Amino acid sequence: MNDPQPNGPIQVSVPATTANLGPGFDSMGLALDLWNTFTLTFGHPHAGIAVHIEGEGEGILPADESHLTVHTLLDRLAQHGAEAPDGMRLTCRNEIPCASGLGSSSSAVLAGLILADVIALRRQRQGCVHPHELDMDAVLSRAVEIEGHGDNVTPAVLGGLQVVYTHGSEFRNRAIPIPPTRVVVCVPAYNYLTSEARAALPKMISHEDAVFNIGRAMLVIEALRNKDDFLLADALQDRLHERYRIPQIPGAEEARNAAFITGAIAVCLSGAGPGMLAFARRGHDAIGEAMVNAFAGHDISARYWVLPACGGGTRIQIG
Numbered sequence: 001m002n003d004p005q006p007n008g009p010i011q012v013s014v015p016a017t018t019a020n021l022g023p024g025f026d027s028m029g030l031a032l033d034l035w036n037t038f039t040l041t042f043g044h045p046h047a048g049i050a051v052h053i054e055g056e057g058e059g060i061l062p063a064d065e066s067h068l069t070v071h072t073l074l075d076r077l078a079q080h081g082a083e084a085p086d087g088m089r090l091t092c093r094n095e096i097p098c099a100s101g102l103g104s105s106s107s108a109v110l111a112g113l114i115l116a117d118v119i120a121l122r123r124q125r126q127g128c129v130h131p132h133e134l135d136m137d138a139v140l141s142r143a144v145e146i147e148g149h150g151d152n153v154t155p156a157v158l159g160g161l162q163v164v165y166t167h168g169s170e171f172r173n174r175a176i177p178i179p180p181t182r183v184v185v186c187v188p189a190y191n192y193l194t195s196e197a198r199a200a201l202p203k204m205i206s207h208e209d210a211v212f213n214i215g216r217a218m219l220v221i222e223a224l225r226n227k228d229d230f231l232l233a234d235a236l237q238d239r240l241h242e243r244y245r246i247p248q249i250p251g252a253e254e255a256r257n258a259a260f261i262t263g264a265i266a267v268c269l270s271g272a273g274p275g276m277l278a279f280a281r282r283g284h285d286a287i288g289e290a291m292v293n294a295f296a297g298h299d300i301s302a303r304y305w306v307l308p309a310c311g312g313g314t315r316i317q318i319g
Contacts, residue, residue: 007122008128008318008319009040009041009042009318009319010040010115010118010119010316010317010318011037011038011039011040011315011316011317011318011319012037012038012039012110012111012115012314012316013035013036013037013038013314013315013316014037014038014106014107014110014111014156014313014314015031015033015034015035015107015156015310015312015314016032016034016035016036016095016096016102016103016104016107016307016310017029017031017032017103017151017153017155017271018030018032018103018183018185018270018275018277019103019270019271020151020238020268020269020270020271020272021236021268022216022217022235022236022237022238022266023212023213023214023216023235023236023237023238023239024151024163024217024220025238025240025241026149026164027151027163027164027165027217028151028162028163028164028217028220029103029150029152029154029155029156029161029162029164030155030160030161030162030309031155031156031158031159031162031311031312031313032183032307032308032310033308033309033310034095034096034102034307035095035096036092036093036094036104036107036111037092037093037094038069038090038091038092038093038107038108038111038115039090039093040088040090040091040115041088041089041091042087042088042089043087044088044089045087046086046087047086047087048065048084048086048088049065049070049084049089050063050089050090051063051064051089051090052091052092053091053092053094054091054092054093054094055092055093055094056095056097056104057092057094057098058094061092067092067108068105068108068109068112069090069092069108069109069111069112069115070090070112071112072108072109072111072112072116072146073090073111073112073113073115073116073119075112075116076112076113076116076117076142077116077119077120080116080117080120082116082120082123084119090115097187097275099191099193099274100187100270100274100275101187101269101270101271101272101273101274101275102185102187102270102271102275103152103153105147106143106152106153106156107156109146109147110139110143110153110156113139113143114134114139117134117135117138117139118316118318121133121134129318130318131316131317131318134316136157136314139157140153140158140171141171143157144171149164150171151164152271155313156313157313157314158173158175158313159310159311159312160175160176160177160178160309160310160313161175161176161178161221161224161309162174162175162176163176163221176221176224177225178224178309179225179227180309181224181279181308181309182280182284182306182307182308182309183277183278183280183284183306183309184259184264184277184280184284184287184304184306184307185270185275185276185278185304185305186255186259186275186276186278186288186291186292186295186302186303186304187270187274187275187302187303187304187305188250188251188252188255188274188275188295188301189300189301189302190249190274192248192249192272192273192274194272196248197241197245197272197273198272200244200245201244202244205239205240209239209240210240212237213238213239216234216235216236216237217235219231219234219235220232220235220236222235223235229265229279229281232265232266232279233265235266236266236267242268242269245269245272245273246273249273249274250295250298250300251294251298251302252269252273252274252276254295254297254298255276255290255291255294255295255302256276257294258290258291258293258294259276259287259290259291261290262283262287262290263280263282263283263286263287264278264279264280265278265281266279267279276291284306288305288306289304291304292304
């Protein structure tokens, strides 16, 4: 690649993520090989910033300063005490479906933060910037603050399976190496807002349910590390959120049962939903089709993807 130019394009590619993984509520996330790519170019003959969206969210997501990436970018620049240059154009090529439980909002937030940091660093240096000069720890910390928890943004930045936790006011994480893994993700066309998903949760949980989840969350990690399908089937159960959320998503319970009947090892919500995640060793397309058909039985269209877990995280190119 050519050396970066002071006003060259900036491209940020962020993978999809699936969080919770059943019992690991707000504490586990896995990157998946499905990407949103954000390209910022300069010198266009207009004021402010123009937004062009391709793929998922085209014609639906805002194409102005209310776009989450643009809003985050401008807010981050203000934190740096830097003004946004005129004549910017943001092109979003989206593969991650919106409002699916696959981290599309996390990808937008991360892109905005990184784009702003590159612009601010260029102005500080009055010259070109290389990706390795960015403070990605600061980017991740701010992204966690914005999102409220790190189970999506951490694997999106770093890739792989990540366990996240807090130490006082500090956010921390630990990467867990796992062998190559492929999953089925089925996403129904059902508008299940994150605010609704959070509101569905009880204010208090029982000691018994907490213990149930603690043991299983640890065993999910062990099962994925050792490709222990029997253990994964036993461990990927939850009492903290799925029992409250799945009944609110028409067809979700039937889709889960259909996946098991078709050969899935274990099934859970992807994040807060409405997307669903199925682990399998074979027959992935048959599992995806069965889940789609289950949602169709409730007059809800759905799509599925067969995705490898992604070992790498966010990619940054500065032209």
